[in-house]
Amino acid sequence: MKWIDALNDFQSYLKIERGLSANSVANYTYDIKKLILFLENHSIQASPITIKHTTLQEFIYEVSKTLNARSQARIISGLRSFFGYLIFEDYIKINPLDHIESPKTGRKLPDTLSLEDINNLISAIDLTKEYNGVRIGERDRTILETLYSCGLRVSELTALKISDLFFDEGFIKVNGKGDKQRFVPIGPSTQNYITLYKDEVRTAINVKKEFQDTLFLNHQGRQLSRAMVFTIVKRLAQHIELNKTISPHTFRHSFATHLLANGADLRAIQLMLGHESITTTEIYMHVDRSHLKEVLLKYHPRK
Structure with a gap:
């Protein structure tokens, strides 16, 4: 992975997924470009995936000579967010800035939606809404139902093809990160919404x-x-x-959280999300203490 590609993807994520302002995106970009320039000036061959913890320490030590503590903390926070994004997208497994001291910021995941929130969002869709004769309300409902019921990334949803639908078997084929394919189960209700959209809404579109x-x-x-x-x-x-x-990713996050809260196996959730490492899957889990207590009481032999 080249730095310019990673930076462009990160910028798109900040704009689209997190909805940050142009000024905020520019600040993140500036910090990452400082790191890229440092690597070039010191002839260090390292990609966003292979860069080492020690190299980042050297970079931070150098910039600290001319920056105050507040600016140093901002750069560390910005870089941590960048590498946190790479973890989020399954490119790397460990944030190389984890052991570099900085103000505690953490990588903020989207808020989890409750089932009531999801029902309210879907119920708010105007199913009679049309645009140029296309019933986009029906389309939008199908999109949200698919995001939540299958736990897809937004890029996986938009790339979904009709030939990827295997409804007789109860699965859809998903093209994930790094062109890795996986089969994700899909429930009858969502199958019905997709079929309705495909057969009655999509047919009204003049498809390129x-x-x-x-x-x-x-x-x-x-x-x-x-x-x-x-x-x-x-x-x-x-x-x-x-x-x-x-954001659309909130539905994926909620999909995983709700499955876990209702007793689903973490390994099964990992397979459905398409995570290479189960540690990535654990990032999505916001399990409350009451759930942990229930697990202990149900499965431990000496309660």
Whole structure:
């Protein structure tokens, strides 16, 4: 992975998934570019995936000579967020800044939605809404149902193809990070929503030749963008006055959290999410103490 590619992906994540302002994105970018320049000036061959903890220590030591403590903390925080994003996207397993002292900031995951929140968001969709004769309300409901029921990344959702649907077997084929394919189970209810959209809504769209097999389309017959899915979610949250910062990824996070809270095996959740390492799956889990107590009382031989 090249630095420029990682930086571009990170910028898109900050804009689309986290909804940060242009100024905030520019600040993150500035800090990462300082690191890239340091590597170039010292002829250090290291990619975002292979860079070592010691190299980052050297970089921070050098910038600390000309920056005050507040600016140093900002750079460390920005770099930690960048490498946290790479963990979030399953490129690396450990944040190389974990043992470098800085103000405790942590990597903030999207708020978890309750089942009531999800039901309220979906119920707020105007199913009669049309655009250029296309019933986009029906499409949007199908998108949210699929995000939540299958735990997909937004990029996996927008890339989903009709030929990836194996409803007779109860699965969909998902193309994940690094072109890794996995089969994710899909429930009858979500199958019905997809079938309704595919057979009654999508057929009204003048589909461009190169997107004939793409499932979710915009009214112009092209693949739906990640930014559009984010906009759909954001508008619905504003409509119901949901006091949480959410994105399409919040549905994936909620999918995993709700499965775990209801007794699902962590390994099974890992496979459905497409995580190479189970430690990545654990990042998504916000298990309260009451759930841990229930597990102990149910499974420990000497309660």
